[in-house]
Amino acid sequence: MAFWFLMAGALLAFVGMLFHAIAGHIKYIGNVNQSDLEPLSKSLSLVSWHIFTIFLFVSAVGLAYVAYNPEFAIATYPILAVNLLGALLFIFLGLGSHKALLKMPGAYLMGLTAVLAWLGIS
Numbered sequence: 001m002a003f004w005f006l007m008a009g010a011l012l013a014f015v016g017m018l019f020h021a022i023a024g025h026i027k028y029i030g031n032v033n034q035s036d037l038e039p040l041s042k043s044l045s046l047v048s049w050h051i052f053t054i055f056l057f058v059s060a061v062g063l064a065y066v067a068y069n070p071e072f073a074i075a076t077y078p079i080l081a082v083n084l085l086g087a088l089l090f091i092f093l094g095l096g097s098h099k100a101l102l103k104m105p106g107a108y109l110m111g112l113t114a115v116l117a118w119l120g121i122s
Contacts, residue, residue, distance in 0.1 A: 002067075002070065002119070002120045002121065002122075003067045003068075003070075003120075005116050005117075005119040005120035006063045006064070006066055006067035006076070006116070006117065006120035006121075007063070007064065007067045008116050009059075009063045009112075009113050009116030009117045009120060010059075010060045010061075010062075010063035010064035010067065011060070012109065012112060012113050012116065013056045013057075013059040013060035013063065013109075013113050014056070014057070014060035016056050016105070016109045016113075017053055017056035017057045017060060020049075020052060020053045020056060021050070021053045024049070024053075025049065025050075025053075028049060029045070029046055029049065032045045032046070055082070056109075058079075059079050059082075059083065059113060062075055062076070062079045063076065063079060063113075063116075063117060063120070066120070066121075067120065073121045076117050076120065076121045077121075079113075079117055080114050080117040080118055080121075081114075083110040083111070083113045083114035083117065084110070084111070084114040086106070086107075086110040087106075087107045087108075087110040087111035087114060090102070090104070090106045090107030090110065091107050094107065
């Protein structure tokens with residue numbers, strides 16, 4: 001059963017990564033590039049956006065690797081932690097002055113990935 005929880009978390013992170021890298025990039029970076037932000041702010045926004053894309057990819061690969069190699073289950077803890085903390089950040093900021101964050105999939109994607117990772121190693 002742990003295998004399937006880890007693979008579900010890996011699949012969720014991978015699908016999230018694809019959506020983030022393609023559809024998210026087109027919409028978000030398109031808006032940023034059309035804005036009046038300074039060029040450096042636009043560049044940093046692009047890097048920040050795709051750091052999260054890379055994070056989702058690493059989460060997917062890490063969870064899939066542990067699913068097939070359960071002796072490395074300890075590698076799941078940083079993936080679980082960063083997803084849980086990321087979800088809490090979305091929620092904390094969303095409950096404050098950044099309400100739009102609660103409408104975005106980030107908290108739910110990261111929260112569910114953390115839960116699946118935890119179930120996979122429990």
